Amino acid sequence: MASILQKSLCLFSSLLFHLIPLLVFSVHVLSTASPAAVQTEVEEADSLLRWKASLDSHSQSFLSSWNTTAGRPCNWFGIHCNEAGSVSNISLSDSGLEGTLQSFSFPSFPNLVKLNLSNNSFHGNIPAHIGNLSKLKILDFSVNEISGSIPQEIGMLNSLTYIDLSHNPLTGTIPASIGSLTTLQILYVQKNQLSGSIPQELGMLKFVTQIDFSINSLTGTIPTSIENLTNLWGLYLDSNQLSGSIPQEIGMLRSLTELALSQNNLTGPIPASIGNLTKLSLLYLTDNQLSNSLPREIGKLTKLTQLFLEMNELSGTLPSEMNNFTLLELFIIYSNRFTGQLPQDICIGGGLKSFSIKETTSRNSN
Numbered sequence: 410m411a412s413i414l415q416k417s418l419c420l421f422s423s424l425l426f427h428l429i430p431l432l433v434f435s436v437h438v439l440s441t442a443s444p445a446a447v448q449t450e451v452e453e454a455d456s457l458l459r460w461k462a463s464l465d466s467h468s469q470s471f472l473s474s475w476n477t478t479a480g481r482p483c484n485w486f487g488i489h490c491n492e493a494g495s496v497s498n499i500s501l502s503d504s505g506l507e508g509t510l511q512s513f514s515f516p517s518f519p520n521l522v523k524l525n526l527s528n529n530s531f532h533g534n535i536p537a538h539i540g541n542l543s544k545l546k547i548l549d550f551s552v553n554e555i556s557g558s559i560p561q562e563i564g565m566l567n568s569l570t571y572i573d574l575s576h577n578p579l580t581g582t583i584p585a586s587i588g589s590l591t592t593l594q595i596l597y598v599q600k601n602q603l604s605g606s607i608p609q610e611l612g613m614l615k616f617v618t619q620i621d622f623s624i625n626s627l628t629g630t631i632p633t634s635i636e637n638l639t640n641l642w643g644l645y646l647d648s649n650q651l652s653g654s655i656p657q658e659i660g661m662l663r664s665l666t667e668l669a670l671s672q673n674n675l676t677g678p679i680p681a682s683i684g685n686l687t688k689l690s691l692l693y694l695t696d697n698q699l700s701n702s703l704p705r706e707i708g709k710l711t712k713l714t715q716l717f718l719e720m721n722e723l724s725g726t727l728p729s730e731m732n733n734f735t736l737l738e739l740f741i742i743y744s745n746r747f748t749g750q751l752p753q754d755i756c757i758g759g760g761l762k763s764f765s766i767k768e769t770t771s772r773n774s775n
C-alpha cells in the first residue's frame with residue numbers, strides 16, 4: 410500500500426517536473442536549445458509580430474494565433490519550423506491578407522526555405538533585403554498587387570528552385586542577375602507589366618524546366634543563349650512584343666514539349682531546326698509576322714497534338730510530311746497565304762477535333 414502511494418507520488422512529481430518547463434515558454438526553450446538558437450527563435454517571433462502589426466486589421470485578426478501566449482512561432486498559423494525550432498516555412502496563401510513587405514525583417518529568417526504568400530492582397534514593392542534569405546528554395550508571390558521592379562538582389566538567392574511572381578503589376582525589366590540562380594527549375598513571371606528584353610543570362614539556368622514570361626511587354630529578340638536550356642520542357646513567351654526571328658538555336662531544346670510564341674512581332678521563317686524538337690506536343694505561333702513556307706522538318710514533330718499557326722504570313726504548300734501528325738487534335742492555320750492542298754492523311758490519326766483554315770479563304774477572296 411505504502412509503496413503504491415509512494416510510486417504514484419513519485420509519478421506525480423515527475424509529471425510536474427516535466428510540465429513546469431512546458432508551462433513557462435522561456436524556461437522550456439532555455440532547457441532544450443543553445444543560446445544562439447533561442448536568440449534566433451525570439452527574433453523570429455518578434456519579427457513576425459512586428460510584420461503582423463503592419464498589416465491591415467482584418468489580417469491581424471485572421472492571424473490571432475500569432476501571439477506570445479500561444480507559445481513558439483512554430484505553432485502559429487502558416488508557420489513551420491525545422492528540427493532546431495527555427496522558422497523554415499511561411500505558407501500564408503489564400504488568406505485575404507493585406508499589407509506590404511516593407512516591415513518584413515528578411516535578415517531575421519536565416520533558415521527560411523519556403524515563402525508562399527500566393528493569392529492575397531499584398532502591395533508595395535519587393536524589398537532588396539529579400540536577398541538575405543540565403544536558404545530560400547521556394548518563393549511564391551503570385552496573385553497579389555505587388556508593384557515596382559524585381560530587385561536585382563533576387564540573384565543572391567542561390568538555393569532557389571522555384572520562383573513564381575505571376576499575376577502582379579510588376580514593372581521594369583527581368584534582372585540579368587537571375588542568371589546566378591543556377592539551381593532554378595521553375596521561373597514564372599507571367600501576367601505582369603515587365604518590359605525590356607529577355608536577358609542573355611537566362612542561358613545560365615541549365616536546370617530550368619519551365620519558363621513563363623507570357624502576357625508582359627517584353628521587347629527585343631529571343632536570346633540565342635536559350636540553346637543551353639536542355640532540360641526545358643515548357644517555354645511560354647506569348648503575348649509580348651518580341652521581334653526578330655525565331656532563333657535556329659531553338660532546335661537545341663530537346664526536352665521541349667510545349668512552346669508558345671503567339672502574339673508577338675516575330676518575323677522571318679520558322680527555322681528548320683524546329684524539327685529537332687521531337688517531343689513537342691503543343692506549338693503555338695499564332696499572330697506574328699512569320700513568313701515563307703513551312704520547313705519539311707516540321708514533319709518530324711510526330712507527337713504534336715496542337716498546332717496553331719493562324720494570323721501569320723506563311724505561304725507555299727503544306728509539306729506532305731505533315732501526314733505524320735497522327736496525334737493532332739487541333740490544327741488552326743487561317744489568315745496565312747498557304748496554297749495547294751491539305752496533306753491527305755492529316756486526319757488519319759482520328760484525333761482531329763478542330764481544324765480551321767476558314768479565314769484563309771475569306772482573306773483570299775477579298
Ligand SMILES: *[C@@H]1O[C@H](CO)[C@@H](O)[C@H](O)[C@H]1NC(C)=O
Binds near residue numbers: 473474476478
Ligand atoms: C493566441 O493564440 C491562441 C492559440 O491559437 C488562441 O487560442 C488565443 O485566442 C490567442 N490569443 C489572442 C489574444 O488572440
Ligand SMILES: *[C@@H]1O[C@H](CO)[C@@H](O)[C@H](O)[C@H]1NC(C)=O
Binds near residue numbers: 499
Ligand atoms: C510548408 O507548409 C505548407 C503548408 O502547410 C506545406 O504544404 C508544405 O509541404 C511545407 N513545405 C515545406 C518545404 O516544408
Ligand SMILES: *[C@@H]1O[C@H](CO)[C@@H](O)[C@H](O)[C@H]1NC(C)=O
Binds near residue numbers: 503548
Ligand atoms: C502556394 O500556395 C498555393 C495555394 O495553396 C498553392 O496552390 C501553390 O502551389 C503554393 N506554391 C508552392 C510553390 O508550393
Ligand SMILES: *[C@@H]1O[C@H](CO)[C@@H](O)[C@H](O)[C@H]1NC(C)=O
Binds near residue numbers: 503504505528
Ligand atoms: C484566393 O483566396 C480566396 C480566399 O481569400 C479564395 O476564395 C479563392 O478561391 C482563392 N483563389 C484561388 C485562385 O485559389
Ligand SMILES: *[C@@H]1O[C@H](CO)[C@@H](O)[C@H](O)[C@H]1NC(C)=O
Binds near residue numbers: 516538540562
Ligand atoms: C541584407 O540585404 C541587404 C540589401 O541587399 C544587404 O545590404 C545586407 O548586407 C544583407 N544582410 C545580410 C545579413 O545578408
Ligand SMILES: *[C@@H]1O[C@H](CO)[C@@H](O)[C@H](O)[C@H]1NC(C)=O
Binds near residue numbers: 610611613615633637
Ligand atoms: C551555356 O552554358 C555554359 C556552360 O554551363 C556557360 O559557360 C555559357 O556561358 C552558357 N551560355 C550562355 C550563352 O549563357
Ligand SMILES: *[C@@H]1O[C@H](CO)[C@@H](O)[C@H](O)[C@H]1NC(C)=O
Binds near residue numbers: 657658660661682685
Ligand atoms: C539538331 O540536332 C542535331 C543532332 O543532335 C544537332 O547536331 C543539330 O545542331 C541540331 N540542329 C539545330 C539547328 O539545332
Ligand SMILES: *[C@@H]1O[C@H](CO)[C@@H](O)[C@H](O)[C@H]1NC(C)=O
Binds near residue numbers: 650652673
Ligand atoms: C509590333 O508590330 C506592330 C504592328 O505591326 C507595330 O505597330 C509595333 O510597333 C511593333 N512593336 C514592336 C515592339 O516592334
Ligand SMILES: *[C@@H]1O[C@H](CO)[C@@H](O)[C@H](O)[C@H]1NC(C)=O
Binds near residue numbers: 709733
Ligand atoms: C514523315 O513522313 C515522311 C513521308 O511523308 C517519311 O519519309 C518520314 O520518315 C516520316 N518521318 C517520321 C519521323 O515519321
